[in-house]
Amino acid sequence: xxxxxxxxxxxxxxxxxxxxxxxxxxxxxxxxxxxxxxxxxxxxxxxxxxxxxxxxxxxxxxxxxxxxxxxxxxxxxxxxxxxxxxxxxxxxxxxxxxxxxxxxxxxxxxxxxxxxxxxxxxxxxxxxxxxxxxxxxxxxxxxxxxxxxxxxxxxxxxxxxxxxxxxxxxxxxxxxxxxxxxxxxxxxxxxxxxxxxxxxxxxxxxxxxxxxxxxxxxxxxxxxxxxxxxxxxxxxxxxxxxxxxxxxxxxxxxxxxxxxxxxxxxxxxxxxxxxxxxxxxxxxxxxxxxxxxxxxxxxxxxxxxxxxxxxxxxxxxxxxxxxxxxxxxxxxxxxxxxxxxxxxxxxxxx
Amino acid sequence: xxxxxxxxxxxxxxxxxxxxxxxxxxxxxxxxxxxxxxxxxxxxxxxxxxxxxxxxxxxxxxxxxxxxxxxxxxxxxxxxxxxxxxxxxxxxxxxxxxxxxxxxxxxxxxxxxxxxxxxxxxxxxxxxxxxxxxxxxxxxxxxxxxxxxxxxxxxxxxxxxxxxxxxxxxxxxxxxxxxxxxxxxxxxxxxxxxxxxxxxxxxxxxxxxxxxxxxxxxxxxxxxxxxxxxxxxxxxxx
Numbered sequence: 001x002x003x004x005x006x007x008x009x010x011x012x013x014x015x016x017x018x019x020x021x022x023x024x025x026x027x028x029x030x031x032x033x034x035x036x037x038x039x040x041x042x043x044x045x046x047x048x049x050x051x052x053x054x055x056x057x058x059x060x061x062x063x064x065x066x067x068x069x070x071x072x073x074x075x076x077x078x079x080x081x082x083x084x085x086x087x088x089x090x091x092x093x094x095x096x097x098x099x100x101x102x103x104x105x106x107x108x109x110x111x112x113x114x115x116x117x118x119x120x121x122x123x124x125x126x127x128x129x130x131x132x133x134x135x136x137x138x139x140x141x142x143x144x145x146x147x148x149x150x151x152x153x154x155x156x157x158x159x160x161x162x163x164x165x166x167x168x169x170x171x172x173x174x175x176x177x178x179x180x181x182x183x184x185x186x187x188x189x190x191x192x193x194x195x196x197x198x199x200x201x202x203x204x205x206x207x208x209x210x211x212x213x214x215x216x217x218x219x220x221x222x223x224x225x226x227x228x229x230x231x232x233x234x235x236x237x238x239x240x241x242x243x244x245x246x247x248x249x250x251x252x253x254x255x256x257x258x259x260x261x262x263x264x265x266x267x268x269x270x271x272x273x274x275x276x277x278x279x280x281x282x283x284x285x286x287x288x289x290x291x292x293x294x295x296x297x298x299x300x301x302x303x304x305x306x307x308x309x310x311x312x313x314x315x316x317x318x319x320x321x322x323x324x325x326x327x328x329x330x331x332x333x334x335x336x337x338x339x340x341x342x343x344x345x346x347x348x349x350x
Numbered sequence: 351x352x353x354x355x356x357x358x359x360x361x362x363x364x365x366x367x368x369x370x371x372x373x374x375x376x377x378x379x380x381x382x383x384x385x386x387x388x389x390x391x392x393x394x395x396x397x398x399x400x401x402x403x404x405x406x407x408x409x410x411x412x413x414x415x416x417x418x419x420x421x422x423x424x425x426x427x428x429x430x431x432x433x434x435x436x437x438x439x440x441x442x443x444x445x446x447x448x449x450x451x452x453x454x455x456x457x458x459x460x461x462x463x464x465x466x467x468x469x470x471x472x473x474x475x476x477x478x479x480x481x482x483x484x485x486x487x488x489x490x491x492x493x494x495x496x497x498x499x500x501x502x503x504x505x506x507x508x509x510x511x512x513x514x515x516x517x518x519x520x521x522x523x524x525x526x527x528x529x530x531x532x533x534x535x536x537x538x539x540x541x542x543x544x545x546x547x548x549x550x551x552x553x554x555x556x557x558x559x560x561x562x563x564x565x566x567x568x569x570x571x572x573x574x575x576x577x578x579x580x581x582x583x584x585x586x587x588x
Contacts, residue, residue, distance in 0.1 A: 046410060046520060050403035051495050053432050061477065068474050134433045162437040165474045 058130040058189040059138045068166050069125045069142045072157050076103070076168050083107055096158070097169040097265030098281040102321055105345040123147070125155065128180070129269065132189035136161055139169075139192060141183060141269060141277075146173075154180065154325060154339060156267050156279050170267055170279035172323045174339035175233045181327060182272040193268035193276045201328045203227055205278035206263040208328050208335045213259035213282045218242045229334035234324070245288075252294035256287045259322065274330030277338075282322040284342065289315045299349070306347030316349035357543045364539025370532025377525035380455070385522040389450045390513045391457035396503070398444040398467050399512050403432050403496030405447050405457070406514075413490040414515040415499050419483065423507025426471055426481040427488050428500050434475040435498040442467040450514075457514060467502070 060068065072094060079090040080103060091103050123144035131139040140157040156170040174180070184190030195205040203211070208228070214221065215230040216238060224230060238257070245255050259282045266280040290297050296313045303318065304310040325339035381387060393399045399417075406413050419425035430438075443463040451458055471479070477497070480486045481504055490497055503509050 045524075046518060047408045048410075050407040053403075053496050059431075059434070059475065064477060134431060134437075136437070159474055162434065162440070162475065163468045163470060163473050165472050 056133055056188050059134055065127045065130055065140050069127055069140055072166050072168055073125055095168045098323055099168045099171050102323055105321055105343055129183035129190040132191040172325045172339045173341050178338040183269055191270040193270050195263055195266040195268050200330055201276055202333050205266055205268040208278055208326050209261035209263050209280040212326060213261040216259045218257035227334055229336050232337045234337055234340040252291050253288050253297055258285050276328045278326045280324055284320040284322050286318040303347060307349035309349055312349035314350045318347040320344045360539045360542025363535050367532045367535025367539055371529050374525050374529030374532055378522055381522045383522055384517055385519040386517045388515050389455055389457045390511055391459055392511050393445045393509050395508050399501040400444050401447045401499040406490045407495040409516055410492060411516055411518045414487055416485050416487040416513045417501040417509055418485045418511045420508040420510045424481055424483050424504040425486050425509055426502055426504045427486045428476040428479040429488055429497050430476050432496050432498045435500050438470050438473050441465040
């Protein structure tokens with residue numbers, strides 16, 4: 001006879017159908033939890049906070065800065081030879097400051113059509129550095145090489161407001177063999193330096209320009225301005241030219257040269273070593289005073305065109321523009337020039 | 351009491367499972383096998399539209415933004431650093447996208463600023479620009495994040511629609527998983543909540559009571575030696 005397990009309390013015995021139902025419920029729940037555990041990530045849609053914008057990054061990426069530089073230089077080159085007011089207006093669309101002043105003078109002098117100047121020949125630019133951060137004004141420092149003369153040019157492009165495109169504000173040739181110190185850390189840019197502020201430099205960019213202008217005058221100063229070194233090819237060339245001029249004039253006339261810095265459109269970048277590179281414009285006035293022993297001076301054709309007369313009886317002054325590049329050391333040391341050029345723009349005589 | 355609680359939990363489970371199943375299936379159908387989500391907005395006439403990184407750069411997949419001009423108009427679109435886009439627009443009135451509405455597949459927007467829009471196309475701060483008389487599409491690559499997209503009509507033209515498309519196959523998978531999880535929860539809930547028929551307990555048979563055994567055997571005649579058939583004496587002695 002078959003015997004069944006006894007239930008002393010007389011409790012209901014689980015029947016097979018009920019066990020199956022309970023097992024099914026537990027199994028379904030377990031399967032649901034297991035599936036949920038293996039398929040769904042913590043953040044269902046994979047959303048995460050947007051990354052923060054880096055504050056110290058360069059304003060444009062490398063390709064963007066390159067494209068902007070090429071566009072601006074090409075546009076400036078295209079209007080470099082346009083003359084008259086129309087030409088000046090066209091140049092004002094793509095240039096400003098010292099670059100515009102020089103380019104207008106170059107066009108007026110007819111020298112632009114001779115291929116002179118930074119924009120004389122087309123050359124693929126290389127971006128050296130950008131200003132640091134995302135504020136305005138923003139600047140791009142670029143270089144081009146004139147293969148014909150093996151002259152390296154430095155260009156500064158600046159955007160002063162968010163809605164304003166970059167325009168050319170400085171274009172200056174470097175001296176042969178001169179080197180520009182490292183400007184900025186790649187990716188972060190080079191901070192703009194306020195030309196009127198010293199800000200850890202041996203002197204402010206404005207003072208550096210004024211001091212260099214003073215160091216170039218003729219007759220030479222008894223004492224070179226403090227913190228300025230004028231031992232560079234530009235000073236040597238000016239000295240040699242003035243010596244030749246003086247030798248030609250002998251005692252019939254005297255020559256004086258005065259250089260005046262115009263820092264209002266100066267632009268300066270911080271260098272990696274804490275110094276600064278400054279782009280500025282000087283104006284040189286050559287004054288030739290007729291001596292008592294001379295009745296008059298007969299001018300060369302070039303000067304005669306500017307003065308408006310072939311002869312002067314009292315004095316003559318010639319004005320030239322001199323864009324320069326100065327390197328200012330950090331803390332202490334001498335300011336040195338690494339690039340400069342000159343352009344005779346006007347004259348007057350009596 | 352326990353039975354009531356179990357049934358209540360079962361009902362809740364079933365409801366949750368049903369909701370999850372419906373949502374999962376709906377999402378899976380909307381996203382498709384590729385997991386593509388498309389959100390659209392129709393900006394007001396003459397408005398500049400700005401899509402900030404809080405909308406574009408919160409996913410890992412690249413985002414495509416398409417701007418469609420009104421018939422015969424031109425549309426311009428650009429990518430920029432977020433701070434640059436804000437600086438160039440300044441206080442100009444513009445439409446800023448603030449998020450997405452998954453139910454209606456819309457880009458939610460708000461109007462900010464009050465001034466006139468300056469000439470922004472000429473600025474040298476755009477990482478990438480494009481314009482056309484037809485739809486213009488830019489791809490926001492997350493490797494370049496954060497970025498902002500700015501859209502405007504050119505030469506007085508109107509922007510008809512701005513669409514943001516994001517493709518992520520995981521979303522489709524997650525929608526399917528959600529539907530399955532919901533189904534399992536629904537089944538578990540139904541099983542738990544199903545009413546059970548009350549049964550009367552069946553008394554088990556009693557096996558070891560001697561008196562019962564005696565009664566059981568009482569009906570059977572006793573098998574005694576005297577009752578056994580006589581054995582053949584000759585069989586016994588052999």
